[in-house]
Amino acid sequence: MDLPVSSWHQAVFFRKSRRSFLPGRPVAEDQFERLEFLSRAFRPFPEARFEIVREPPDHVLRGVIGSYGRISGAPAFAVMIGTSSSPAAAAFVGYTGEGLILEATALGLGTCWVSGMFRRSEVEKRVVLSGFERVFAVTPLGLGERDFSFKEKLYVRAAGSKKRKVLDEMTQGTSPLPWQKKALEAARAAPSAGNRQPWRFALTPGSITVRWDSGRNGVRYPKSLDCGIAMLHLELGARASGVAGSWEFLDPPAVARFDATG
Ligand SMILES: Cc1cc2nc3c(=O)[nH]c(=O)nc-3n(C[C@H](O)[C@H](O)[C@H](O)COP(=O)(O)O)c2cc1C
Numbered sequence: 001m002d003l004p005v006s007s008w009h010q011a012v013f014f015r016k017s018r019r020s021f022l023p024g025r026p027v028a029e030d031q032f033e034r035l036e037f038l039s040r041a042f043r044p045f046p047e048a049r050f051e052i053v054r055e056p057p058d059h060v061l062r063g064v065i066g067s068y069g070r071i072s073g074a075p076a077f078a079v080m081i082g083t084s085s086s087p088a089a090a091a092f093v094g095y096t097g098e099g100l101i102l103e104a105t106a107l108g109l110g111t112c113w114v115s116g117m118f119r120r121s122e123v124e125k126r127v128v129l130s131g132f133e134r135v136f137a138v139t140p141l142g143l144g145e146r147d148f149s150f151k152e153k154l155y156v157r158a159a160g161s162k163k164r165k166v167l168d169e170m171t172q173g174t175s176p177l178p179w180q181k182k183a184l185e186a187a188r189a190a191p192s193a194g195n196r197q198p199w200r201f202a203l204t205p206g207s208i209t210v211r212w213d214s215g216r217n218g219v220r221y222p223k224s225l226d227c228g229i230a231m232l233h234l235e236l237g238a239r240a241s242g243v244a245g246s247w248e249f250l251d252p253p254a255v256a257r258f259d260a261t262g
Pocket residue numbers: 015016017019067070112113114115116117137155159160161162189190191192193194195225226229
């Protein structure tokens with residue numbers, strides 16, 4: 001499937017994590033159908049996929065300290081699935097799952113990646129996993145309340161969710177060309193666990209390499225998953241400036257390099 005560059009690139013800049021949903025407002029049938037279609041059609045890597053679950057995520061979040069109560073009222077959720085727990089698999093899941101997040105955003109639905117704080121056994125009752133597959137994350141899906149609730153504002157303030165690092169802090173190499181600036185601006189807007197923004201970028205005139213900042217990748221909150229999310233944003237920014245390219249996956253702590261092809 002070709003990336004829907006225009007609508008997803010726009011969604012990059014108005015997406016925000018939502019945790020309070022309008023109770024009693026279901027996801028419309030045509031929205032479910034579009035997301036379910038995407039779950040079959042958007043498979044850029046064989047090792048990653050997502051599934052839509054047409055029921056509230058309450059069982060999945062209940063009893064998990066820090067999660068249940070923080071996210072409430074969602075009528076549905078999606079499950080982000082990958083094969084194996086390697087850093088590359090997490091990056092594939094981040095890239096693929098962010099496609100769902102941006103499509104849901106474009107449809108007017110609220111989302112929030114949740115990667116550590118969910119009940120894996122409850123998720124696994126609701127999706128069928130094959131041999132080597134594991135669940136990396138879930139996201140609630142629903143209509144967010146028009147204004148952020150008090151509870152949401154508290155979380156946004158605690159996580160510093162509105163802040164993003166300046167590009168100079170995250171970038172090294174040659175001076176960014178116009179398409180690279182647009183790509184980096186889109187990557188910078190990506191969501192990350194606890195808003196830690198672990199991605200770093202190395203530039204040459206024809207490429208951008210994405211790697212994580214330092215230290216270990218992590219298991220519950222792999223930095224390579226955040227980097228995979230930023231990769232989709234980066235590619236959308238490049239393509240929105242008319243520059244196509246392809247990804248070459250690299251050894252950790254590098255994740256992948258985007259080579260411009262024209
Ligand atoms: C991989 C991942 C895991 C996350 N896990 C949680 C979580 O467990 N609970 C939560 O409330 N938010 C979670 N978030 C949302 C982040 O806190 C949020 O993306 C960040 O603060 C930036 O805010 P924004 O998404 O509104 O731009 C997660 C985000 C990502 C990308």
